Each structure stands twice: as structure tokens, then as C-alpha cells.
Amino acid sequence: MAMIGLSEGSLAPEWASRYPAHARGAIRLYGEEFHRDPAAVYWRLRTVHGPVAPVLVDGDVPAWLVLDYREFGQVLASPAYYTRDSNAWNSWDLIPADWPLIPMITARDTAWFLTGDEHDRRVAVLADGLGTVDPFELRTACERVADDLIDGFAGHGRADLISQYAELLPLRVATALLGLPPADSTAIVADLAIVVNGGPDAVTANIRLRDRLQAQVTARREHQRFDVLSRLVTHPAGLRDGELLEELQTIFAIVHQATSAWIGNTLRLMLGDPRFAATILGGRRSVGDAMAEVLWEDPPGATLTGRWTVGPRTLGRYRLGAGDLLLLSITAANTDPTIRTTAEVHHRNQAHMAYGHGEHRCPLAGQEIGEAIAQAAVQILLDRLPDIELATPIDRLAWRPSLWLRSLVDLPVVFTP
Template sequence: MNDLAGNDPGAARGCPVAHHGTDPARLYGPDLAIDPVGVQERLRKEHGPVAPVLLEGDVPAWLVLGYRDIRRVLDHPRQFTRDARIWRDRREGRVADTSPLVPMLGWRPDCVSQDGEPHRRLRGAVTDGLQAAAGRGVRRHATHFANKEIDAFADTGRADLVSDYAEYLPMLVITRVLGLPEAEGRDLVESCAQVLKGGEDAVTHDIRIQEILGALVVRKRSEPGSDLTTALLAHPARLDEEEVVSHLRLVLIAGHTTTSNLLARVLQLVLTDTARLSGLISGRLNVSAVVEEVMWNSPPLAVLPGRFATSDLEIGGHRVQEGDLLVLGLAAGNRDPEIRPDPGVSVQGNQSHLAFSGGPHECPGRNIGQAVIEIAVDVLLHRLRDLRLAVPPDELSSTASTWETRLDRLPVEFST
């Protein structure tokens, strides 16, 4: 709508209409929370493989929905950088420091926020640290904490496998890897969830995470141990304290939220399919095959933040301007009818899904997450006899935010 002077106020402010030339849909709010797949498939139908959207605060972005277009963005950092310092809306003051988008999209001195040589230097340190941590007993930690979490409800005959198991187990393993005490790991679950959920508390929780990790770094300088924090501090790449904290934050948030979400979805699939459940219990079916199926159909991050166009270009039939934000619809890309015309066909053995991102920024901790999930499922199925859903499958619900769709609850019963 024009103002009284007959001018378009959006053109002056750089609003989404001015950026995209059309009315974008909101990638947040009640419609998305209830039916994220419906929202994204409507956008695909209306706009094709790339659609204009609004993020929280009505910040404009392009949602990339097509599988091949997502691969193009991931594989070409010179065209689509992860460096948010060129994000035009933030650079021109339309995204405040208090925006819930900043914890997910803002620039930090970590490997995710940079490309080229700075990225290689920092990612090498993280990869080395994670490999060393995995070699020092991630599976042992996962087995220990899986049994400990199950002990808390094993005598009751019932549990919610989201709030009693999947939400906490990955965090307990990750905090052990980082060198944090168990109690702090349990406290950090809520903060990580709030950062992904967004809203007015996202920045507050993000600051809390950084304060806890900053104190950890100070402690590990004088009390080194066999943990990721010590490994980053001692790495030949010579990370400074801010870089170490930023990478610990990255591993904590990304590792916990994706692994807990994926674990919940794997358990949901197993418990709503008696053939899969009996196959896992008998050993005829491998957990990794179930994990692979879930990564195709319910990737733990539905939308990946974010990339920024380094020049004016065309993608998916749309003109994108230098400094525009693009967010990548990993779930929608995995459903792209151009590559999966029949989504009912088995994807077993096909690892070309988008769940781990791709290109230079592909997730470096994928093996650790998968190991945690495999141990978590194996221990659960062997500890609890006659494990079964306590509600009909169609009563299971999910809630979506901009970046993820999480299972609300997974109530089960079992024999004691």
C-alpha cells in the first residue's frame, strides 16, 4: 500500500516487496508450525524451486526448495557465501542485534561463517578435535548415558521417549566430549532448543551458552583434559579464545539439536512399524538403514541457514541481488519430485540426501551423531521388553519453527 504522498514506503526501507517484487509468505508463525510441508509445497507450486519468504521480524529471504538448486548453492561458495557480513538487510540496519535470526545467521569467528582459507584453517582444527574425541570413546559415553537415562524410568512401565530420552541423551554425550560437567549439559538443553525455536528469548539463551563455554575455555587453559576444548586450545592452527568459544558453541547447538531430533524421528518410525521394530530386535535390520530413511524423509534441520549472494544472479527462475539471504529447504529438497517422483520407493543405500548439508560446509560431526543414535536405539530396545506406543500413531504431533520440525512427544509402554 502506498503512503499518502503516493510513494511506495517499501522502496525506501528495502522491504521484502521491494527486494522480491512479489508478496512473500511467512516462514514462521502458526501456519508453518502446524503444516510446514503444506506451506513449502504450496510455495513450490506457486514459485517453483526458489520462493520469496519472510523470516521472523519480516526479514526477506529466498527459500530454495529444489534439490539441484540447493546443491548448486552448497557447492559454489564463491557465488553463495556463508559470510553474513555481506547480508544487505543486516548491513543496512534492518536486522537488529536483538533479532532472533542473529544467533542462527549472524557472522561469528567460526568455520561455518567463512569460506576459503579461513574456513579450511578453522574446519581443520574442528575436524581433528572431533576425530580425536570420537576415538576416545563416544560410543562408550553414549552407552553409559543411554543406560543412565533409561534407569530413571525403567521401573515405571511407561515413558515419553522425547522428553525422557531423546532430548537429553545427545547433549550429555556432547558435553562430555566438550569437557563440561553433566549438570551443565542438562541445563543447556533448554537454551539450545530456544536458539533454534527463535522468538524473543533466543538471543538471551545464546548469550548464556557463550558465557558457560567461555568459562569452560578459561578453566581448560589451566586444567587441560582429554576433551574437544583442550584439543582446540592446543591445535597448531592457533585458535584464539573467541574462535574456540565459537566452535564449541557450534558443536554444542548443531550437534545436540540435530541428533536429538533425528533420534526422536528414528524411534517414531521404529515404533509405528512393527516389522521394523521386530527386525531391529532380531538383528535382521540394521539401525543405520532406518536412520538413512529418516534423513531422507524427516531431516533434523528442515531449513538450513543460510547463504548470501555475492553478486546479482539468477537461480530457480528468480533474480537474486548481491547481499540477498538464501535459506535452504533441506526437507523440501529431499522431497523434490524431480529427483523423487515416487516418494514411496525405498531409498535404502542411497546417501545423496541433504540432511548433512553438502559442499565445503558439510557436517563434520556426522559420524559422531550417527554413532550416538545407533547406540541409543540398540540400548533402548534391549533394555525395555515389549516396547510399544502408548497412543495411536495418528495422535503423535509435531511443531515446526523456521529451521526444524520437532516431534512433541512419544509416549510408550513396556513390561517391567
């Protein structure tokens, strides 16, 4: 099972006895070799192992990676067999307290992890609240925020479109839609960036963030307004403050990470790929075409975090034990050769897994808002700076070393001031 040229882990004896398939040269889904070209790793894993492969994540912890489109949908559509509850994991006794992936896979009190009736209750609140966003109001907010951000660097002739644009615009638009005052919005955006990016100040920033969000929730309970937050607070399902805070933080995290990455990945394609870059003014390929291609080829959410087998299961070529950890690769599922037609036709359909699948699929209202924000961000930037060009060749742009998120470290550009 060895793969020449890929980093293979070595299991500690206590792991090897539980996961014999992983003891024979399982591939690491971390480190420079993996992050240099994850799509190539997924292709080779599929070639050797089929639709499900034994892999190792940070610390050489064993997991199963779901690669193929059919098995991806099968796992997410079968919560009775593959649970979202991280308490089902059979290996918690071997996980150190400082394991870096604990925050990513540990269940929290939010719709992203909940199942059944409680999941449906939370999603109904979010869908109803987000579903009332007026498209004209949303576009106006996007234009205002985009123009403000572009004004900040337009006179310099150069910019980093990730840190100065893509990472900031979705959060500022989201806080505007929620109806947060500008001063509070600025502070919340700053703390959210610290929390999402991690680091020594993340815990303190998270405390400030929750305090500020709680103050806004309390204010809406006392005095309703015509904004999304008021609709969430007053929804008939009656979310308690703690529940609402968890959902708000999840919304912000998704907006910050997924929508920002979608903007950055689309701009990379528009500015660096000859199929798009040569026709920005000619218009043969649109922003919408680039956005659709990104969802298939470089989806912002590259991998979905944990599902756990409820009992022993056969999946692909392997027999999985009860409580085994599964990770699901959106990127690999989208590039499964059994579902691919010609690339141009393929990118036009909406059958990709970028929004997930099953009961935890992103609500339609959330999809529409994210798409509207990303499309406006790209269109407005290209309209304002028509001669914008990459300052670095597209093949030298660096991707963040993340299994979960497909996003650029930076996107340096130059243009006429």
C-alpha cells in the same frame, strides 16, 4: 501466484518496492498452516514457482527459498556468487532490532559462518580433535549415559522420550568425550538446554555457560589430559580462547539440536510406522534403515540459514537482486522428484543433503560421531524396553513450530515397568 489454503503475507510498501515478486501472494513459512505439513507446502511451492520460490519469514520479511536438489548444491558450492556473510543483506535497514530471526542469520565468529582460509583453519582443528575419538570409548560413553537415563524412568512404565532421553543423551555424551568433570557437565548441560530453547533466562545461562567452558579451557592450557578438549586446546593452529569458545558452543548446539532430533525422529519411525514397529523383534528392518530414512524424509536440520547474492543473479525462474536473502530447504531438496527412485532403494544411498553441501558441509568426523550416538541411543532403548509402545498415535505427535529444525515436541511412550 496465489495458493489456495496457504497463508499469504502482505508486504509493507517499503518491502514491496524492493521485492515485487513477493508482493503477489508470497507464502508464509511460519504459522500453523505451514508447520502442520511443511512438505506439502514445499511441493506446492515447487509446482507453482519451480526450483526457487519467493517466500516470507517471521514478520513477513521477504526471502527466496531454494527447493530443488540441483539449485541447492549450486548455491552452496558457489560462495563467490552466494556469500555466507550476513553483512551483504540489502535489507538490514528495514529489520527491527527485536526481529526474532537475527540470532539465526547474523554472522558469528565460528566455522559455521566463516569462509575461506579462516574457515579452513577452524574446521581443521575440529576435524582433527573429533577425528581422534575412539569408537569403543564413544560406544562405552553412550551405553553408560543411556543406561543411566533409562534407569531414571524404567520403573514408571511411561516416559517422554524427547525431554527425558533424546535431548539429554547427546549432550551428556559430548561432555564426557570432552573430558568435563561430572559436576561441571551437569551444570553445562542444564545451561545449554536453556540457551538453545530460549526464554527469559537464556542470556544469563549463556554467561554461565561461557564462564564454565572458559574454566575448562584454562584448565587444559595449564594441564593437558587425554581428552578431546585437550586436543582442541593444544592444536598447532592455536585457536585463541574466544575462538575456541565459539566453536565449542556451536558443537554443543548442533549436538543438542540435530542429534537429539535424529534420535527422536528415528524412535518415532521405529515405534509408530508399521513397516518398522511390527518388526522390531523380527528384525526385517533395522535401526540403521530407520535412521537412513529419517535423513531423507525428516532430516533434523530442515532448512539451512542464510546465503546472500553477491550480485544480481538468475536462479530458477527468477532474477534475484544483489544482497537478496536465500534460505535452503534440506527437506525439499531431498524430496525433489527429479532425483527420486523407488523409496526403498532411494533411502539406501548417501546423496541426501542432511549434512549440507560445499565448504560448510558437516565434517566427516562429526557425521560419524553423531551417527554413532544416535544409533546407540535407539538400539539401547529398544533392547532395555522391548515392549515399548507409543502412548499417542503417530499422526497425533506434534512437531516443533520451527523452520530450521524438524523435531518432535514430545514422544510419549508406555512399557512394562
